[in-house]
Amino acid sequence: MTATALFQSALASLPEIVVITGACILLILGQLVGKGQGHVFVWASVAVVLMAALGTLMLASEVRPAYTGMFVADGFSVFFKFVFYIATVLTFFLSRKYADIEGIESSEYYVLLLFALSGMMIMASATDLLSLYVGLELMVLCTYVLTGFLRREPRSNEAALKYVILGAVSTAIFLYGVSLIYGLTGTTQLDGMAAAVTGDPLDPGLLLAVVFIVAGLVFKVGAVPFHMWVPDVYEGAPTTITAFMSVGPKAAGFAVILRVFLNPLVAASDAWLVVAVIAVVTMALGSFVALVQDNFKRLLAYSSIAHAGFAIFGVVAGSADGTASVMLYLLIYSMMNLGIFGIVIMMRNGDFSGEIIEDYAGFARSHPGLALLMLLYLFSLAGIPPTAGFFAKFYVLVALIERGFVMLAVIAVLLSAVAAYFYIRIVMVIYMREPQRAFDPALTPLVRATLAFTALGTLGIGLFPERFLRLAQGAVFGG
Amino acid sequence: MGLPLLSLIVFTPAAGAVVLLLFRSEDAVRWTALAITVLDLALCIAMLAGFDQSTHQMQFTEIHPWVPTLGITYALGIDGISALFVFMTALLGWICVLASWVAINSKVKEFMVSLLVMQALMLGVFCALDLFLFYVCWEAMLIPMYLIIGVWGGDGRVYAAFKFFLYTLAGSLLFLIGVIVLYFHGGRTFDILALTGQDLPFWVQSWLFFAFLIAFAVKVPMVPVHTWLPDAHVQAPTAGSIILAGVLLKMGAYGFLRFSLPMLPEASVYYSTLMLALSALAIVYGGLLALAQDDLKKLVAYSSISHMGFVTLGVFALNLRGLEGGILQMFNHGITTGALFLLVGLIYERTHTRNIPDYGGLMKVAPVYTAFLALFTLSSMALPGTNSFVGELLVLSGGFAANLAAGAAAVVGALLSAAYLLGMFRRVALGPASIGARFKIRDVNAREMAAILPLAVFVLWVGLYPKPFLNIIDVSVKHLLAQVLTKGSGQ
Amino acid sequence: MSGMEFLPVLFMAAGIVLVAMTTLFVSSLLRPSNPYPAKNMPYECGMDPSGEAAGGRFRVPFFILAILLVVFDVEAMFLFPWAVVLKEIGFIGYVEMFVFMLLLIVGFAYAWLKGALEWEE
Amino acid sequence: MVPLSWYILLGVILFVIGAAGVLLRRNILVVLMSLELLLNSVNINFVAFGRIYDDFRGQIFAIFVIAITAAEVAVALGIVVALVRNKSTLKVDDVTMMKG
């Protein structure tokens, strides 16, 4: 590697470098600044992310391969990086007060989120299984720790432990697949890997390898059969982290899946069948099990499984439209899910946990505005127009039907009708029950800003999807 | 081109809903809502005044790109068929506001907002010339309607709201799949007019026909999928019932007219017998169930099923009289059944019971009310001189022309309706004034009168002089029929 | 060739274990064996032992230390191959590893500031 | 020269043992050790393949795997410590407050 190449590579990965440097500085700074300076970290972290976003924007104009083909800064990664930025910044906003209430505020909290962000960014940009793996681990290691951040709460410890063990198993499976790919093709680059298999009928060993890799990745997005961690982890983790995990790492997982699947490796095989089965089962499981949940966080966990299933339908479609549909889906899902989590987080105040659905009975009476927002998010999650959630699903269906998978589309919509049931059940609770107690939501300006932003996104993308659709398509078509 | 009249009509209630959010006083909310709905009605009348009855072309069209990447446009336009429904929707809008003036006493603002949003979406459905836009409005209606039933409904409102929501959602999602399939078969466009001219293979048409059928049949509702309707009607507040009966049920039939027939003519012709059979079943089954009801609202609800059976029967008779009768009957049903629900609502506000045996001798305590009840009851059973007579007669003659058995079933249905409606009227209004002993009943006041009177006017107007109404739809129906029969006869 | 380099390791390990075993065996022939309860008690300066030896406190500092070891030891693994080829890869290679070291130092500094290196018995 | 298949077989055996350990054993520490087995089987594969291709990538990958696994285990142990402080148990079965 020459100095110029190194410089070019560093330039291409500037956003990542900014985030990691910022995280390191904050890590040290956090030990020097006294306690009770939470707002400093929030704003410093936000500043870091904004700087990275600026860098990403400046570099978005062209495709920049870097680090001898291990990394690439292209439109695809830019799109995902912005999803990550949004998710992270909103998580920062939501965390400020919540962390205070839970007593977990520390600089490490923000630093870990920043590191997780950098991991996700690397995942989105990785073009080599090695860089992919490193990014993945950087992300999950941080989320492991963040999951267990409520140190005095056995539930949180337990969630973290489950997450870490199952996560490690999935990583091992993923790596085993990678080692097989390496053994069979002699390369770990996604391009090289694809080149090694195009044309010929797929070697069964390669298929096995792909299955292993898919299994490992499927874990990260919480799809069947590696979904069992999701509800427990979502329930046990601090709610802000749950919100973050349901959006950021999930999107990152999909970024990787799409990158791998965009390659002829899978296009040339019948792997879509496997993926289709995963999609159907995931969505069915998420939808049906969510029906019987009483805990809001668990419900949202199953809901996120169901949504992952729906997004995987877009992967099944596989075409450029399918890819773009998954990307758009993730963007929209981030908006609405962070919104609904924002409400749940806000409700955590005093002795009120806000985790039980029944807790929200009669919420509409005392806080009509917030209830309206909740209504918006919930109907968006259910996929009812004119919210963004509808357009997300619509586009996935368009992609599916374009490829001729009409039956899959029918299954998808029927399952989403099932899923709609549990969302409107919550609407029922907040609108049609009498209040059991007084609500005292922890509404800070930051939380307000988050809710406003997500509501705007949820409604805005639903009503005027064109621009975002173009962004997603441009990210795919433009390389 | 000038004024985007249709957009104004559609967005006036929507904008009004936003304005309402700013108010605090309940009375201000009520008056504003009334003003908005009246304004909307005025716009509709203006639209009808400028409507050209001599062409089947879409009028007042507005086309703006919306999501060009996917060929989605914001396209509005009306022909004779939709014009009638737009008018009816606007007409019922302000009546709904009046009907809920005192009936709704909690969360008034939210209710009125829901009502106005609902109206905007309904108008959007009837005006849409883009399938995507149509679908968005069609499905978005679920949200306000769910809330109207679920929040302001009766004791069993939660269950009813759920049932309504899930039935309709499941149906419309399949419709969505159909729409997307159509999109690809029709050359990647959601333009309704562009899609009507297509020659789709028969198997595609068949699949789409059934996909559409499920969605529309749920809305109409046709018999196997009708069970949400009695629950929803019974539990909904009066205004909700009026909207349900007056507009929502029409959307299914409208869907048949707008999509199934012109876009899938071969399948429509091919499966018309099946549709006729289902319609006949709905007529007789609905009538029989209505006969067995002791609950006023349920009775009216089941009568709706029966009457909507007439509508679909007329539509799928696939002849001019049948179609025109069906469409007119949709309008009539909106007026008559809407009025009946209104009347039931009014009496319920006074007695808080809907149980028919609790009533009796209403004529003596509330003569004006009883007079209206008599008029609408007679209208509902299609007495000559009332609106329904015209529509039902056309449907029957069309039905007999198409299929003897279906026509016969329709006659049975008509007789049944006479039986349950007269029975109801007798038990409620005639006999000793037992009801006055238990409840203090006052007669209709001015506000209620204002709500009922226009409907009564339309009952008699259509009954005695239906020509203006038939004129509006005539050309469009003929064009539609021509489309179906030329394409469909190839089968 | 490569096998032969590590074969002696096996021999050595086997040899030393063998020797140890032999010594133990010889010793077992020579030594007396006369255990009794008092002798078999753990040594606690003559007091009767109470409680589990290991069941007491879980010493977190030891644990933190172990984690630090894992981190640094494993990072050293990257340094060795780099050191071997440093002259070939030149200054660019040095810069790359310098970044790595920098990150390592950040972690180290964090641990230091956090007080992980303070030993309090 | 040891044939490649032997390495792969060893890798598979280790992988199976590790997987069985993760699934069947109840002690968290044993589970973590089994995880190490899983990852070591991966490493064996990488190194063996790298040797066959005469390519450094396999070894590099193995080094990364080792390093990152170390971090992973460190995190896992940290969580175990927190858990032990709260519940004082090392049995997986005892750690089931939640339904899943």
Added chain:
Amino acid sequence: MDLIVALGLIIFKVAFLIAILLLLPLPLTWLERKIAGHIQQRLGPMRVGWHGLLQPVADGIKLLTKEDHIPDEADRFLFKLAPILALAPPFVVFVAIPFGETVSVLGAEITLYVSNMNVALLFVFAVIGIEVYGVIFGGWAANSKYAVLGSLRTCAQMISYEIPMGFAVIGVVMLAQSMSLLEIVRAQADVWNIVYQPIGFLVFFVAGLAEAQRIPFDLSEAEGDLGAGFHTEYSGIRFAFFMISEYAVVLLVSVLVVILFFGGWNGVLIPLPPLLWFLLKVAFFVYLFIWFRFTFPRYRYDQLMAIGWKVLLPLSMANIIITGIVFS
């Protein structure tokens, strides 16, 4: 045929090494006692043999015939395993240690090392790491409070100093461009590494002292306050294994210091045979070890850890960075 000869040679060398290493503690203990005695102005052992020369032999016989005592509460398997685990690693490490290039014996060229690994340095650190298991198992299995605490401390100490030790030799690797010890020595033919790597040597040597658990870092055995550390409960021959292991480590550290920093068998000025040069240097460092034991006080435990983490580790990292920039 060649193969058999080569194998035979290896086995011979291994056996020779084992013999040397097993017997070396005998003179070393004697030396240690004598030096200790003289430093403390007394004579040390005088009774058994001339100037107590046979004292170590007597000790050996005593240990061999002493009762092997295993506490009731002990985990018997681990208890028996631990001494062997502690004994084996230093021996195995010597396989990778070169003592010189070649010598001619009866006309045949014989290499003065058992194996020339290209990653010898890594091998050394890897195998030395196993030593910790012996310590921790030994302490744990005895199930005595002193032993457990002692073993934990020892373990913490060993792993703490392993890191600076590992970092300290990276500079040497950079200079030699190899991890083979043979190559490292050859690279010092002109200039010894101590010239370029004084910090590296300092860190390595101090860490080596700690690694061998010698004063001033012998906290683990700290007879004064912990009984005898992790091997409190051991007696007889098993205890002897721990002792032998300790001396082997002392020897090993000395050998490594010589190889890595003091030019191995490369001599200066005086043309002695290489092997002799080597042994002389090693002897010097072994003497240093013994000398330190009786001249320095013992550190407190927190000081011990502080030196490892807060002084040696930063020093060694700085060493890497500076050496890197100079030699890249």
